[in-house]
Amino acid sequence: MSSYSSLYQPGNIGKxxxxxxxxxxxxxxxxADAEGGVTDKMIAFYRARAAGGVGLLTxxxxxxxxxxxxxxxxxxxxxxxIPGYRKMADVIHEAGAKLCVQLMHPGLLxxxxxxxxxxxxxxxxxxxxxxxxxxxxxxLGHADIDRYIELFAEAACRVKESGADAVELHASxxxxxxxxFSPITNRRTDEYGGxxxxxxxxxxxxxxxxxxxxxxxxxxxxxxxMHDDMEGGVGPEExxxxxxAMESAGADALNISSGLEYWTSSTIPCYLYPEGPMLPxxxxxxxxxxxPVIAAxxxxxxxxxxxxxxxxxxxxxxxxxxxxxPDLPLKVRKGRAQDVWQCxxxxxxxxxxxxxxxxxxxxxxxxxxxxxxxxxxxxxxKRVMVVGGGLAGMKIASLxxxxxxxxxxxxxxxxxxxQWKTACAAPAKKDYASLAEHLERCLRQEGVVVKTGVExxxxxxxxxxxxxxxxxxxxxPAGLNVPGATGENVVQGHDVIAGRAVVKGNSVVVGxxxxxxxxxxxxAEQGRPVSLVTQAGLGExxxxxxxxxxxxxxxxLIELRVPLYLHSRVVEITGRAVMMTVxxxxxxxxxxxxxxxxGMRPENKLAxxxxxxxxxxxxxxxxxxxxxxxxxxxxxxxxxxxx
Numbered sequence: 001m002s003s004y005s006s007l008y009q010p011g012n013i014g015k016x017x018x019x020x021x022x023x024x025x026x027x028x029x030x031x032a033d034a035e036g037g038v039t040d041k042m043i044a045f046y047r048a049r050a051a052g053g054v055g056l057l058t059x060x061x062x063x064x065x066x067x068x069x070x071x072x073x074x075x076x077x078x079x080x081x082i083p084g085y086r087k088m089a090d091v092i093h094e095a096g097a098k099l100c101v102q103l104m105h106p107g108l109l110x111x112x113x114x115x116x117x118x119x120x121x122x123x124x125x126x127x128x129x130x131x132x133x134x135x136x137x138x139x140l141g142h143a144d145i146d147r148y149i150e151l152f153a154e155a156a157c158r159v160k161e162s163g164a165d166a167v168e169l170h171a172s173x174x175x176x177x178x179x180x181f182s183p184i185t186n187r188r189t190d191e192y193g194g195x196x197x198x199x200x201x202x203x204x205x206x207x208x209x210x211x212x213x214x215x216x217x218x219x220x221x222x223x224x225x226m227h228d229d230m231e232g233g234v235g236p237e238e239x240x241x242x243x244x245a246m247e248s249a250g251a252d253a254l255n256i257s258s259g260l261e262y263w264t265s266s267t268i269p270c271y272l273y274p275e276g277p278m279l280p281x282x283x284x285x286x287x288x289x290x291x292p293v294i295a296a297x298x299x300x301x302x303x304x305x306x307x308x309x310x311x312x313x314x315x316x317x318x319x320x321x322x323x324x325x326p327d328l329p330l331k332v333r334k335g336r337a338q339d340v341w342q343c344x345x346x347x348x349x350x351x352x353x354x355x356x357x358x359x360x361x362x363x364x365x366x367x368x369x370x371x372x373x374x375x376x377x378x379x380x381x382k383r384v385m386v387v388g389g390g391l392a393g394m395k396i397a398s399l400x401x402x403x404x405x406x407x408x409x410x411x412x413x414x415x416x417x418x419q420w421k422t423a424c425a426a427p428a429k430k431d432y433a434s435l436a437e438h439l440e441r442c443l444r445q446e447g448v449v450v451k452t453g454v455e456x457x458x459x460x461x462x463x464x465x466x467x468x469x470x471x472x473x474x475x476x477p478a479g480l481n482v483p484g485a486t487g488e489n490v491v492q493g494h495d496v497i498a499g500r501a502v503v504k505g506n507s508v509v510v511g512x513x514x515x516x517x518x519x520x521x522x523x524a525e526q527g528r529p530v531s532l533v534t535q536a537g538l539g540e541x542x543x544x545x546x547x548x549x550x551x552x553x554x555x556x557l558i559e560l561r562v563p564l565y566l567h568s569r570v571v572e573i574t575g576r577a578v579m580m581t582v583x584x585x586x587x588x589x590x591x592x593x594x595x596x597x598x599g600m601r602p603e604n605k606l607a608x609x610x611x612x613x614x615x616x617x618x619x620x621x622x623x624x625x626x627x628x629x630x631x632x633x634x635x636x637x638x639x640x641x642x643x
Contacts, residue, residue, distance in 0.1 A: 004301060004332050006308035011055075011315060013292055014219035014252035016165050018055035018098060018315075021308055022329050025255075025296050025317035026102040026168060026223075028073065028350075029060040030358045031368060036063060036075025038084030041358075043091050044370040049322050050095035053329030057097055058221075058317070059088075061104035061170055064155040065148065067120065068106050068176075070113065072358070076101065076155045085162035093163075100166040100221065101159045103152055107176030108185070108262050111135065125180045125202075126187040130263075145192065145202060148176070152206045153213040156220070166219035167210065171203045171246075172257040173267045178225060181242060182260065184233045196238050200245040207249040221294070222246045223255040226281030229264040239281060240288045247289045255294040255317060256282040265551035268320075269298045271345045272428050272552045276303050283312045298345060301337060323349055324363040326370075342434045347546045348630035360630035363435055365395065365637030375641055378403045384643060385410065385464060387456045387606060388472035390418025392621030392632045394439040396470050399640035401446035408449040410456045416440060418474050419600075419622070420629070422494045427522050435629075458609040468616040468643055471607040475600035475622035480510060484573030485596070493519045493597035503528065505592025508578045510570055512538045513545065516597035517553040524560040531563040531589060533580050538566055565589070600626035618643070 008020045024046075031042035046057050062074035069075055076085070085101065092099045110122050111132055121138035124131070131137065140148075156167045171177040179185035180202040186193050192201050203222065210220050224242055228234045234242070243254055258278045259266035269277050278297040286293040292314035295307055299316055307313040321328055325341040332340065341363045348362045358368045366373040382405050386397045389411025401407040417424070417436050424433040443450055461469055477492040479485055493515045495501035509520045512534025523530040538554060539545045557564065565580060572579040577588040604623040611617055620639055621632045 002302060002305050003335075004305045004337070006305050007301075007316070007329070008333055009308075011292070013056075013166065013221065013315075015217050016098065016219045016252075019096070020053070020055040020329065021315045022054045023294060023315050023317040024049050024054045024057040024322050025319040026058040026060055026170070027319040027323075029368070030072040030352070032072050032074050034072070036069055036073065037081055038074070038088050041368065041371060043088050045368060046088060046099075047091050047095050048326040048370045050092045050097035051330075052322070052326040053333060054097055054322065056100055056166075056315075057092055058100045058102055058168055061102045061106075061175075062155065062159075063105065064103050064151045065105055068110060068123065070106065070110075074101075076103065076158050077151065079158065082158050082162050085159065085164060089163040089165075098165040100168050100219075101162075101164050102168040102170050102223075103155050103159075104170035105148060105151075105176040107179050108174045108260075111262050123176055125185060125192065128185055128187055130184060142190075149202070149205050149209050153209040156210040156214045156218070160214045160218050166221060166252075167214075168221040168223055168255065169203065169206060169210075169251075170223050172223045172225040173259060173261040174263070177203050177206065178260070181225065182228050182234050184228060184230055184260065196241045197245065200242050203242075204245050204249040207246060207251050211250040216250070219252040220250065221253045221255055222251045223257055225260075226256050226258050226278050226285070229259040229266040233260070236281060236284060240284055243285045243289050247291050251291060253292040253294055253315070254285060254289065255296060256285060257296060263551075265548045265555065266297075268347060268350065268548045269345070270347045270549040270552055271431060272549070272556070273298060273345075275300060279307070279312070286312060286314075301332060301340075320345065320349060323361050323367050326364075341438060342431065344429075344431045344435055346432070346629065347549045348628050350548060351546045351628065351630070360634040362629035362633055365399075365633040369637070372641070375399065375403055375637075378405055378643075381405055382467035382643065383465075384408070384468045384470065385456075385461060385466040386470045386472060387461075388418065388474055388621070388623070389413070389416040389450070389452065390472060390474045390621065391420045391436070391439070391629055392474070392636055393418070393470070393472035394436070394443060395633060395636040396472065396620055396640055397448045398439060398442040398446050399636060400470075400643060401443075401448045403640065403643075405643065407446075408451065409443065410454050411450075411452045412455045414453050416450070416452065419494070422498045423629075425498045426518050427525070456606065458606065458613070461606075461610060462613060466614065468618065469610060469614055470618045470620055470639070470643075471604065471610070471623055472620045473603045473606060473623045475602050475626045477596065478599045478601045480570065480573075480596055480598055482570055482572055484575075487573060487575065487594075489575055489592060490573060490594045490596060493595050496595055497522065501595075503593045503595070505529070506590045507531075507593040507595055508533060508589055508591040509595045509597055510534070510578070511597030511599070512536065512564075512566070513541070513597065513599075514549070514553065516595075517557060519595055519597055520562050521553065521556050521560065524557075524562050531565065532557070533565040533568050533570060533578060533589065535569045536567065538564060602626065616643070
């Protein structure tokens with residue numbers, strides 16, 4: 001087994017020495033106050049990662065201009081924000097790490113809000129055909145450019161004054177600086193457009209001005225795209241020249257990213273991507289410059305160790321893995337890599353559920369809630385029955401046992417996992433299995449009594465006389481209320497993924513959300529004829545789908561040329577066809593096998609039967625309302641605190 005010793009060698013970015021090669025990458029952390037100031041919750045979030053052993057923490061982006069701010073994200077466009085950053089820097093230094101503040105003007109990324117505040121315009125280098133219509137754009141003139149350059153420099157000076165150790169210029173993924181780099185978004189004909197050198201001029205001048213104002217020794221990292229991941233975008237040869245331009249301007253390190261975030265999915269690669277999708281370009285940049293190169297984007301421990309050992313990167317930036325486990329660096333350094341809660345790259349952390357605000361993680365129930373963790377020991381030890389051995393049941397059982405309760409877990413199937421087993425069986429989701437395996441280890445370590453193959457009834461609960469019952473019986477796939485929907489040629493998408501259903505001949509998937517898309521992709525990749533029908537638009541009808549994963553799935557469907565029948569309602573299923581609407585007409589779509597992927601139905605009969613018969617009955621997870629794993633985790637953490 002690797003000792004991962006290369007991860008723990010000291011390294012320098014400019015004159016800033018870091019204790020190891022692990023960096024917390026910048027990511028959206030929606031914990032700022034209404035004006036963009038640092039809060040105690042945000043400090044607790046970063047302190048947990050600093051105490052967990054990273055060498056450098058990079059904040060979520062801080063807006064350098066009052067005309068382009070995001071709700072509940074950082075700002076640094078005024079001196080009044082300095083005290084908050086100073087407090088954060090002091091806490092992080094005390095915990096043994098260094099602090100870097102990412103500076104950004106969002107530019108096109110403002111479109112992520114879904115609305116533009118009155119009087120605000122989206123700043124762009126050029127008005128181009130690919131821009132979303134009905135949005136107020138402002139094409140930057142020379143005076144605008146000069147003003148923003150100065151605002152970046154002023155922001156860097158504020159960061160330095162706060163006691164933070166470095167800044168990162170966000171120049172990738174579709175923010176304002178990035179859109180100057182890209183020929184997709186920059187069609188200018190002046191000195192800021194056209195050639196690679198001209199398109200790099202805005203970023204170059206920002207770096208030079210930061211160095212002039214904040215001092216040559218104050219480190220500046222520049223985050224640039226390895227490619228735009230869109231036809232006509234930045235390619236490998238251009239990136240190398242852009243990287244060299246940033247080095248000559250005075251950049252102390254380069255952080256390699258990918259994609260135009262508003263349009264593509266590669267910026268935050270989900271489970272569908274192979275490990276390290278950005279690395280080939282990082283290696284090219286590494287060979288072309290003399291300053292450190294930071295590799296990022298779905299890089300695991302083994303690969304991180306290899307990259308550093310072979311000199312293909314100087315530092316490794318991680319974001320989601322350090323959401324899943326803030327103590328990852330410390331555990332690995334102490335030889336406890338097997339105890340790391342592994343990120344499964346589901347991207348549920350990118351979804352904001354307003355009921356569970358500010359966010360959630362499918363692995364870590366305490367993300368953004370660090371001030372309340374670890375859970376305190378229970379004042380009164382209780383006997384708790386947990387019914388259901390899926391993700392929700394396993395997590396609540398281990399948390400309750402960790403608090404000191406006497407916990408027993410019952411699952412009617414022969415093994416644990418529930419519907420999560422189906423998720424693990426889906427193509428490209430092999431990492432999902434690590435979560436269930438880790439939860440099973442926790443059950444053993446915490447002494448939870450686990451009984452599988454046992455059907456729990458109301459009578460069995462009453463006979464056991466528990467102090468509390470947690471019902472986590474999950475959900476089952478929903479059916480379709482049309483003639484023929486229970487025919488022999490109709491199967492469930494979950495059963496297809498798990499290998500429990502046979503697909504013959506022409507197949508039609510009914511349902512355009514994640515399960516439906518995944519099943520259609522799986523069959524198409526097997527060379528089977530498959531079509532997809534959905535009564536809404538692709539990815540619509542229900543809770544909002546996480547956009548990066550949705551785009552990755554949609555792109556695969558298009559690349560595989562799967563026929564998509566959107567806004568088409570199924571009215572009947574026969575033995576040979578799906579009868580569906582197209583506009584006001586009805587057509588027959590040939591189908592030997594019809595695969596339903598139309599959602600889940602809660603299974604909560606036991607909870608209803610127990611109400612009023614035992615001291616405390618709690619429901620958890622999909623048996624209340626079907627939801628993603630991250631929402632279940634948060635609810636498990638909240639419930640564990642109450643019992």
